[in-house]
Amino acid sequence: MAAEQTLLFHVSDIHFGLEDNRALDWVKQEIAERRPDAVAITGDLTMRARHREFDAACRWIRSLDVPVTVEVGNHDLPYFNLVERFFQPYRRFRGIADRVEREIDLPGLAIVPLKTAVRAQPRLNWSKGWVSARALEKCLAAIDALPDGVRALVACHHPLREVGTAGTALTRGGSKALAELACRPSVLAVLSGHVHDAFDIVEETANGPVRMIGAGTLSKRTRSTPPSFNELAWDGESLRVRVRNLESVRTPDMQIDDVPEDARPPRQPGEPVAPVRQVPRTDPPVH
Numbered sequence: 001m002a003a004e005q006t007l008l009f010h011v012s013d014i015h016f017g018l019e020d021n022r023a024l025d026w027v028k029q030e031i032a033e034r035r036p037d038a039v040a041i042t043g044d045l046t047m048r049a050r051h052r053e054f055d056a057a058c059r060w061i062r063s064l065d066v067p068v069t070v071e072v073g074n075h076d077l078p079y080f081n082l083v084e085r086f087f088q089p090y091r092r093f094r095g096i097a098d099r100v101e102r103e104i105d106l107p108g109l110a111i112v113p114l115k116t117a118v119r120a121q122p123r124l125n126w127s128k129g130w131v132s133a134r135a136l137e138k139c140l141a142a143i144d145a146l147p148d149g150v151r152a153l154v155a156c157h158h159p160l161r162e163v164g165t166a167g168t169a170l171t172r173g174g175s176k177a178l179a180e181l182a183c184r185p186s187v188l189a190v191l192s193g194h195v196h197d198a199f200d201i202v203e204e205t206a207n208g209p210v211r212m213i214g215a216g217t218l219s220k221r222t223r224s225t226p227p228s229f230n231e232l233a234w235d236g237e238s239l240r241v242r243v244r245n246l247e248s249v250r251t252p253d254m255q256i257d258d259v260p261e262d263a264r265p266p267r268q269p270g271e272p273v274a275p276v277r278q279v280p281r282t283d284p285p286v287h
Contacts (some may be wrong), residue, residue: 010191010230015219016263023227042193043073043157058095129158129171182207196223228267
């Protein structure tokens with residue numbers, strides 16, 4: 001007998017500080033009316049991890065009267081206070097501490113966190129992802145501990161793509177993580193954000209395929225699509241993805257077919273662009 005449908009909202013890259021209030025009000029209303037079983041927020045709640053940005057983000061998240069799990073994004077670690085970044089990196093999440101990297105267990109389905117944002121790494125660009133051995137071990141242990149028959153959605157901020165379109169590492173350890181996840185039949189997909197355009201692709205590994213689902217942004221820092229979030233429906237057999245947006249653009253027109261290097265609008269030939277092609281004329285501000 002098929003399970004009752006489970007409804008999930010996958011939200012990412014809110015970027016309070018450059019948030020899109022019209023989009024946020026709409027998503028909050030959708031959550032209140034549709035009552036999803038859970039909301040997965042895959043990182044970048046803020047622009048520069050300022051206190052006022054976190055205060056606004058925490059207020060918005062606390063106002064959602066459904067189970068929420070929050071991943072940490074690279075924009076959520078302190079930029080200007082290195083002491084805090086290294087010794088208390090999650091201090092500004094105190095208003096939603098119980099939701100950070102939280103496993104959510106639903107009937108027949110679990111959302112399992114995987115940390116990809118790190119305080120420091122041995123390369124200049126600290127905005128990119130890094131799956132440490134410890135983070136992967138913790139995620140795999142949580143998946144392996146699930147009861148028989150329970151499927152898993154792995155939630156992280158950075159797409160687990162080791163090499164990006166320009167040949168530089170996007171998420172170090174991403175290939176190993178995907179290969180390990182491919183060994184676990186309970187894993188339905190990996191949910192992520194970071195690149196500000198939605199996608200739904202299959203990544204091949206030495207151990208088999210893994211589905212990767214990316215959510216767009218709810219900020220003014222758009223890449224090639226308007227602000228959006230993913231609506232996921234699981235009926236016990238299939239996981240369906242619908243990219244919701246205020247402009248009523250169809251899901252296939254909102255999704256890119258590859259993972260870009262970063263969230264900046266595409267400017268060079270070969271960079272992934274969504275069919276809707278709503279590329280800003282100028283790069284959105286970063287401050």
